[in-house]
Amino acid sequence: MDKETNELSQWKLRSVGACIRDGYRLYVGKFRKIFRTTWLAAVVYALFSGITTCLATSLSSFSSHTSLISQYLPLIMVVINTLAILTLMAVGGYLLKKRAGVSMKPFAFPIRYWGGAILVLLMVAFVTMSLILITELPAIVLLAAGMVSQAGAFQGDPTGMPDYMVWTNLVVFTLAGFIQAFILLSTLFPFYYLYGSARIQEKERTQISF
Template sequence: MKKEDNCLLYKSRSYSACVKAGYNLFTDNFRKLFSSTWILVLIVSLLKSAIEASGFSLIATIRHIEPVHMIVIYTILVLLEIVSSFILFGIIFYLFQQHKQTGTYSRCSLKGAYKGIVHFSIRSSKLFVWTILLYTPIVIATCFFAIRMIPLQFSDPAMHKYLILSILSFILFLIFYLPFVFLMVKYMIEDKSHSWSVITKGYKDGISHWGFSFAVIFLSWLITAIAVLIINMPELVIHQANIISQNGVLEGDPSGLPNYFGILVFIVSSIITFMAQYAGIAFLFPIYYMYGSIETQKIEKVDFENNIEQ
């Protein structure tokens, strides 16, 4: 019974308790999660690896002004990877929805939960569009400052000005954009809500719990970053050798790598990306409990104020 209570979504928790509960839910139910998602994770991993492989060919195409068929292939792969990611996120948040309603984490199949998965996949695509719209200003500002700083020396006063502006932009980004992480989860979990309504009505809740959200997100991100870095070590070494070889070939030097190296890179990249995908998915679990804790604290605050008035 105590373990079931610890798994409940709507329960007031500290930031460390959210992280612990999230990773406990992930590890305790990993077999169910794996059996529900491994096909989509494999597809996404293969597509990501193919995109990386075609990226090198795309560079060569541009450098040598060859036919644009690689650009077409690259674009198709990217679109397929995006669509597959939408479906994967749909499955993950469908499982979260089932856990919210029943208190248990159960396995799902594409056939048995087709409507629910499609529903959450569509919401994932809408969330993707909103994310692009929300993050576009900070991306534009970052690119603007980067372009301005490229021709400048570090001792140049203008360089110092743009560095300060970049730091201020990053601080503003943390202050104003961090609550959107809570809103994104809220939009996905509350599956009958509208995106604009969630943003306009929920942003105040996100701001009022800014410190709590930052602690959960930062700690979860740190754990995820360390895990992904460890997982990606072999791939980083192989890719570094591949990049050096590709640069040499573009400059006219013969490649010193064996003929099967490209296939080896693709296989290793696919395996490592497959593993890293689950490290990234694990990041969502503490954020899921962060949402539940904030909603619970909001309800408890309203109840407390009502009791005082009475």
């Protein structure tokens, strides 16, 4: 009860823009503590992301364009990455609540606040995807080079790619995944303030009804 009262005392009514702004400010202000709390989860996510991406690239290069693997590999990767992201968010939210003192409840919104939640989700998704795209640029360059090399190999040309490219891809994809983990975790914080704003409004509605 004391913890809930303390959280309510820190929250206030905020607009959608203010929730996003203050959420990212809170994330930046507490980043050292967040990093110490969630770095292991970020490492696990990064390794998983790097390994699965390298495996997918290898499978696509060794399979023909008409094989079932080539047809369903993109869908499989989307499902795997989605599950990995959801797991990261769930574990990260739990760790932030237990160790960083930030209670994350991004989905506990009454129906009347779903409009604001969807708007925050869209705006945060735009920011997140833009940042992830920037971190993915080196990986995209390597992937494009590999695809060009594979296209030449299918026509009988030498690949022209050094043997250590597999390990280079793994390192680049893993580093990109590590950075992306913290970008993804930052999306929780605007919802933290949106949830707080909804709680304050519900409290005021209850007081007015009495």
